Amino acid sequence: MNLPIYLDNNATTPMDPRVLEAMIPYFTQKFGNSASRNHAFGWAAEEAIDYGREQVAKLIGANEKEIIFTSGATEADNLAIKGVFEMYKDKGNHIITCVTEHKAVLDTCKHLEKQGASITYLPVKEDGLIDLEELEKAFTDKTILVTIMYGNNEIGVIQPIKEISAITHKHGALFFTDATQACGKIPVDVNADGIDLLAFSAHKMYGPKGVGALYVRRKNPRVKVTAQMDGGGHERGMRSGTLNVPGIVGFGKACELARLEMADEAVRLSALRDKLESSLKTLEESYVNGNVENRLPHVANISFKYVEGEGLMMAMKDMAVSSGSACTSASLEPSYVLKALGLSDDLAHSSIRFGLGRFTTEEEVDFAIEQTKKAVNHLRDLSPLWEMFKEGIDLSKVEWVEH
Amino acid sequence: MAYSDKVIDHYTNPRNVGTLDKSSTKVGTGLVGAPECGDVMRLQIEVNEENVITDAKFKTFGCGSAIASSSLATEWLKGKTIDEAMSIDNMDIVEELALPPVKIHCSVLAEDAIKAAINDYRTKNGLEPIESEKSHH
Numbered sequence: 001m002n003l004p005i006y007l008d009n010n011a012t013t014p015m016d017p018r019v020l021e022a023m024i025p026y027f028t029q030k031f032g033n034s035a036s037r038n039h040a041f042g043w044a045a046e047e048a049i050d051y052g053r054e055q056v057a058k059l060i061g062a063n064e065k066e067i068i069f070t071s072g073a074t075e076a077d078n079l080a081i082k083g084v085f086e087m088y089k090d091k092g093n094h095i096i097t098c099v100t101e102h103k104a105v106l107d108t109c110k111h112l113e114k115q116g117a118s119i120t121y122l123p124v125k126e127d128g129l130i131d132l133e134e135l136e137k138a139f140t141d142k143t144i145l146v147t148i149m150y151g152n153n154e155i156g157v158i159q160p161i162k163e164i165s166a167i168t169h170k171h172g173a174l175f176f177t178d179a180t181q182a183c184g185k186i187p188v189d190v191n192a193d194g195i196d197l198l199a200f201s202a203h204k205m206y207g208p209k210g211v212g213a214l215y216v217r218r219k220n221p222r223v224k225v226t227a228q229m230d231g232g233g234h235e236r237g238m239r240s241g242t243l244n245v246p247g248i249v250g251f252g253k254a255c256e257l258a259r260l261e262m263a264d265e266a267v268r269l270s271a272l273r274d275k276l277e278s279s280l281k282t283l284e285e286s287y288v289n290g291n292v293e294n295r296l297p298h299v300a301n302i303s304f305k306y307v308e309g310e311g312l313m314m315a316m317k318d319m320a321v322s323s324g325s326a327c328t329s330a331s332l333e334p335s336y337v338l339k340a341l342g343l344s345d346d347l348a349h350s351s352i353r354f355g356l357g358r359f360t361t362e363e364e365v366d367f368a369i370e371q372t373k374k375a376v377n378h379l380r381d382l383s384p385l386w387e388m389f390k391e392g393i394d395l396s397k398v399e400w401v402e403h
Numbered sequence: 404m405a406y407s408d409k410v411i412d413h414y415t416n417p418r419n420v421g422t423l424d425k426s427s428t429k430v431g432t433g434l435v436g437a438p439e440c441g442d443v444m445r446l447q448i449e450v451n452e453e454n455v456i457t458d459a460k461f462k463t464f465g466c467g468s469a470i471a472s473s474s475l476a477t478e479w480l481k482g483k484t485i486d487e488a489m490s491i492d493n494m495d496i497v498e499e500l501a502l503p504p505v506k507i508h509c510s511v512l513a514e515d516a517i518k519a520a521i522n523d524y525r526t527k528n529g530l531e532p533i534e535s536e537k538s539h540h
Contacts, residue, residue, distance in 0.1 A: 400437035
């Protein structure tokens with residue numbers, strides 16, 4: 001086992017060596033521009049793009065003509081939301097989203113508010129899922145788009161996508177989902193799920209950074225987005241710019257591997273995750289955040305009450321994880337996702353996200369359990385709150401001197 | 404952001420962790436911060452007849468810099484008179500631990516905890532609490 005171990009696979013994943021191998025020829029040998037239609041270099045690049053596009057499309061049950069390559073999921077989110085808003089502005093200006101979305105969606109919505117969009121931010125229930133009745137009630141005759149993520153990046157909960165898309169279509173709006181965390185981890189099918197637009201990226205699924213895609217439905221209905229960048233009219237006019245050939249080759253390979261290995265991998269990962277989670281739950285006052293039935297197989301988000309997340313991460317030696325504590329940011333605000341579940345600030349400050357991945361071994365999980373337990377116990381020995389809790393003091397009744 | 408070696412040292416081997424008898428008239432206790440803010444420090448001092456701090460203990464809920472700031476504070480407090488302790492400035496802690504700007508509030512909290520402990524001791528012994536000229540709030 002090599003230290004430190006990496007358990008932050010929701011932030012990014014290491015690239016699979018098989019992906020790197022597929023990419024290598026496209027840097028120095030087959031370096032052509034896929035838009036060069038008149039020579040062999042261009043044709044070789046175009047052929048590679050076609051194959052990559054086919055693999056990317058296959059992973060989500062789409063047609064390859066429906067894939068628009070971008071620089072990543074953030075760009076795809078921007079293109080989907082801004083692109084639909086501009087394209088369908090004659091139909092209306094109302095967009096429905098949710099408070100636990102990624103910042104790439106939320107900040108894009110905020111940006112559009114300044115340009116006359118009306119945005120509904122749906123709350124979530126305690127388990128992190130949206131309430132379908134609330135969604136139903138949010139529609140107006142101006143609603144053009146619903147944007148709800150597939151799987152959440154912090155807690156891993158999977159939204160009821162089929163139900164959401166059905167309600168959306170009943171009201172004549174389009175459904176967009178940021179599926180960055182879900183694609184390659186669980187089966188995603190744009191037709192079975194009723195998805196009109198979908199964003200995802202390569203680096204969350206063992207592919208390279210800097211490449212992602214937006215799926216844009218071509219039939220029933222035919223969806224169009226207004227381009228956000230002007231240029232050569234690549235990607236059916238929706239996203240100009242010379243294609244990132246090696247990136248797309250890598251993305252395609254990553255999608256192919258995920259499609260072939262996902263089923264077995266999900267079983268393996270959820271068994272490891274459950275082992276980690278059930279061991280850590282034996283620590284007193286530890287709480288799993290988010291719905292555990294509808295969840296990505298590789299994520300566990302746990303709050304260890306009376307210890308602070310950043311301090312805890314520092315004690316979890318030789319392990320890379322992340323925390324909902326925002327002690328490192330200037331705002332000192334803990335995770336907005338955890339707060340949206342109704343977690344108190346102190347529990348949000350005490351949370352750790354464990355993100356397992358393709359290269360996580362059982363030995364590493366055992367090490368993580370051991371290190372986390374040690375760290376939590378060490379910090380509780382240092383914690384005045386733990387001592388007060390043990391003395392039976394109700395911390396909510398203490399008059400804190402806020403700082 | 405990497406931690407300085409001194410922060411790591413205090414964090415890994417915190418000095419003077421523990422609890423003094425808060426009902427004793429020789430002991431002053433300062434509890435500052437709030438769980439919602441992600442930082443709570445409890446700093447205690449034991450003072451003899453000559454107004455010298457003979458012992459200091461802390462417990463802290465917070466990030467590595469908060470733990471290191473309070474650990475350092477207890478080290479500095481031991482052997483100091485109350486007056487000397489009152490003059491400990493948060494910027495001394497920032498300098499000693501090489502805290503980055505986003506962590507300055509940890510040192511402020513440690514200074515507040517020192518002052519709160521001293522004032523608790525003074526009030527217990529029939530003395531007026533000392534008003535701090537600085538206001539961090």
